[in-house]
Amino acid sequence: MEEADExxxxxxxLGKATDLKAGKGAYAASHNNTIYASLTGFRRIQAPPPAxxxxxxxxxxxxxxxxxxxxxxxxxxxxxxxxxxxxxASADIMCVGPKSVREKFTGIIxxxxxxxxxxxxxxxxxxxxxxxIVRAVVLSLGDARAYYLSTAKNELGVVSAESSAGATMxxxxxxxxxxxxxGQIELRKVxxxxx
Amino acid sequence: MENKQSSxxxxxxxxxxxxxxxxxxxxxxxxxxxxxxxGLRQDCDAxxxxxxxxxxxxxxxxxxxxxxxxxxxxxxxxxILGIVxxxxxxxxLIDIKGPAMGFLPVLAFEGGTRRNIPKFxxxxxxxxxVVKANSGMNPELSCTDASxxxxxxxxxxxxxxxxxxxxxxRKLLSSPTCPVxxxxxxxxxxxxxxxxxxxxxVNAASPDTIVVVANAIMNSESLSGAQQIIMVDHLLxxxx
Numbered sequence: 256m257e258e259a260d261e262x263x264x265x266x267x268x269l270g271k272a273t274d275l276k277a278g279k280g281a282y283a284a285s286h287n288n289t290i291y292a293s294l295t296g297f298r299r300i301q302a303p304p305p306a307x308x309x310x311x312x313x314x315x316x317x318x319x320x321x322x323x324x325x326x327x328x329x330x331x332x333x334x335x336x337x338x339x340x341x342x343x344a345s346a347d348i349m350c351v352g353p354k355s356v357r358e359k360f361t362g363i364i365x366x367x368x369x370x371x372x373x374x375x376x377x378x379x380x381x382x383x384x385x386x387x388i389v390r391a392v393v394l395s396l397g398d399a400r401a402y403y404l405s406t407a408k409n410e411l412g413v414v415s416a417e418s419s420a421g422a423t424m425x426x427x428x429x430x431x432x433x434x435x436x437x438g439q440i441e442l443r444k445v446x447x448x449x450x
Numbered sequence: 451m452e453n454k455q456s457s458x459x460x461x462x463x464x465x466x467x468x469x470x471x472x473x474x475x476x477x478x479x480x481x482x483x484x485x486x487x488x489g490l491r492q493d494c495d496a497x498x499x500x501x502x503x504x505x506x507x508x509x510x511x512x513x514x515x516x517x518x519x520x521x522x523x524x525x526x527x528x529x530i531l532g533i534v535x536x537x538x539x540x541x542x543l544i545d546i547k548g549p550a551m552g553f554l555p556v557l558a559f560e561g562g563t564r565r566n567i568p569k570f571x572x573x574x575x576x577x578x579x580v581v582k583a584n585s586g587m588n589p590e591l592s593c594t595d596a597s598x599x600x601x602x603x604x605x606x607x608x609x610x611x612x613x614x615x616x617x618x619x620r621k622l623l624s625s626p627t628c629p630v631x632x633x634x635x636x637x638x639x640x641x642x643x644x645x646x647x648x649x650x651x652v653n654a655a656s657p658d659t660i661v662v663v664a665n666a667i668m669n670s671e672s673l674s675g676a677q678q679i680i681m682v683d684h685l686l687x688x689x690x
Contacts, residue, residue, distance in 0.1 A: 339587055341553070380584040420492065437492050 260299075263292045269314050275300070276309065280316030292316045323357025326393045326402055333414070334362050334404065336387045342366040344383045346391070346404065361401040364391060368405035369444055381430075382406075382444040388415040390446050412446035463507040467499040467515065474513065487514025488525075518617020522547045522647035524583035529603075531611065531645030532591065534574045542570060544578065547613075547647045550588045554578065558592040560600040568605075575606045575651060577643050606643055609653030610660050616648050618671045630670040633682035634663055662689055 263269065269281055272288040278301065280294035292298070296319040300312050326332055326348055334346035348360040367374045369382050383389065390411050391404035406412045409429070418424045418434030418441060426432050426445045433440050462473045473490070474497035486492065489501035490513060499505070503517025522530070524546065532544035532552055544552040554576070556567045570576070582590040595601040622628050622644045627635075634640070640654035640663050650667060654660045666685055670678045 339584075341582075341587065341590065380582075380587060385586050436494055439492075 261297070262295070263298045263316055264295050265291075265293055267292045269298060269316075274311060275314045276303075276311045278313040278315030280322075281314055290314060294322070295319050296322065324351040324354045325356075326351050326360055326362075328393050328395050330393050331411075332362070332391055332393055332404065334389055334391055336383045336385055336389060339379050339383050339385055341379065344379055345401065346389060348402065348404075349388075362391065362393070362404040363397065363401040364389075364404045364406060368394065368403070368407055371407045381442040383413065384416065384441075384443070386417060387413045387443065390414050406444055406446075409447040410449050412444040414446050416441070416443055462505050463513075464504060466503070467505050468502045469498075469500055471499045472496045473499055473505055482511065484511045484513060487512060488523075489515030489517065516617075518615045518620075520547075520613075520615055520648060521549075522616055524548050524552070524580050524589040524647075526580055526583050528580045528583075528646045530578055530580060530591075530647040531606075531643065531649035531651060532576050532578050532647075534570045534572055534576065536572065537570065544576065544591060546578075546589070546591075547649065548589065552578070552580075552589045552591045554591040554593065558594060559604070560594050560598060570605065575611055577603050577606055577645070577651075579603060606651050606653075609641070609651050610664060611649055611651045612664050612668065614648050614650055614668065615671065616646065618667070619644050619646050619648055619650065621671075622650065622667065628670075628678075629675040630666055630673075630678040630682055633679045634666055637686050638663065658689060662686065 269275065269290040269292055272283045272290055275290050277283045277290045280292060280296055281290050282293050283290050294316050296316040298314060299317055300314050303310055303312050330351055332348050333350040334348045336344055336346045338345045342365065344364045346362045346364060348362050349355060366377050366379060369377045389406060391406050392411060394403040394405045397403040416424050416432055418437070418439060420434050420437045422434050422436045424432035424434050424441065426448065427440070429445050429447065430442055431440050432443050432445060467473055476495040476497065486497065489499060489503060490497055491500050499515055501515050501517045503515045505513065506516050507513050530546050532546045534542055535545050535551065536543040541553040541555045544554050546552045557563070559568060576593065578591045578593060579595065580589055581592045593600065593603040595603070622631060623646070638654065638659050640652055640659055643651040652660050652663045654663065662685055666682050669681055673681060
């Protein structure tokens with residue numbers, strides 16, 4: 256695979272269909288046998304697989320952040336909590352499913368979406384702290400600023416957290432995590448570990 | 451370098467410590483429960499100081515560090531003096547001399563409903579109670595006591611407010627009454643509100659009295675009890 260050369264935008268000519276094959280992000284126009292780009296990105300040429308009959312290299316357009324995974328309603332995301340306030344917690348979405356995102360997405364976990372039972376008695380400070388890694392599900396695209404996330408299921412919630420002494424805590428129950436250095440117990444909404 | 455770690459905690463109690471001093475060694479005190487107050491931190495078996503100040507001990511098992519700063523760190527159930535900075539839909543933003551603004555919910559008053567929300571101008575001085583104070587979150591304040599009654603909380607009218615250190619505020623609120631306040635109270639009549647965040651409000655019939663009280667309190671920080679009484683007598687002699 257050769258190094259990427261230049262940035263191309265949709266509609267740019269990538270080459271002739273007689274020399275190249277259209278890969279991801281490119282298409283061949285049948286009327287004049289030219290390959291055009293259909294996405295924005297870097298133009299990459301891949302050598303043809305030796306086993307095939309077709310000896311043309313493949314040209315594809317990849318590498319732009321718009322091609323990264325995007326959270327969709329219903330997808331499970333991993334996020335890091337950035338700020339905990341009285342009725343909401345903000346989180347930076349890091350992974351959508353198994354893939355990490357290429358650009359910054361912000362999510363909000365509202366007080367009523369933290370757990371399924373007794374939602375008006377939720378104390379945000381006893382469920383999340385700044386710096387916790389949480390597994391959440393995307394409820395909706397939310398407003399212009401952030402996605403709406405929910406941790407209201409057994410397998411959702413805090414996956415990893417650091418205690419005030421600086422050690423990674425061990426989950427004890429669905430509400431408690433313990434620091435291995437000092438033995439102090441801190442309250443979080445803990446995700447159930449499913450093997 | 452010799453590591454001078456004392457095994458008996460009594461040696462550090464009531465003496466000055468600086469951040470990093472190991473004040474207690476838990477490995478030598480087995481099967482005891484001790485309570486750590488502010489300014490102390492646990493690192494496995496060693497308790498070390500995080501603030502500069504005096505280590506205090508109260509029976510049966512409480513240790514804490516007493517220090518005096520200009521900056522206030524909010525604590526639950528503290529009574530403080532706050533200044534209104536802004537008002538939003540659900541709460542007033544209050545400056546409490548701390549790392550973050552305090553939020554005073556619009557309904558946190560005795561008999562407070564959506565229909566009779568008080569209107570505070572920017573700059574109003576309020577006597578408040580801290581309800582929630584978690585690190586990283588803005589502290590939540592209230593103008594009622596724990597049972598919902600007004601109990602002296604709310605706006606303070608007239609008078610004069612000045613700033614002090616947190617240590618002096620605690621001394622003014624200690625019981626038995628601080629010597630400087632007792633000495634002033636014998637000769638003058640005035641009203642005073644002390645906030646644990648380092649703010650004091652004084653009100654009296656004449657401005658002269660207010661100025662004398664304020665100066666006496668500000669001077670009394672580094673004086674002992676007897677010296678405070680002498681200082682107050684000196685000030686009062688000059689105005690009479």
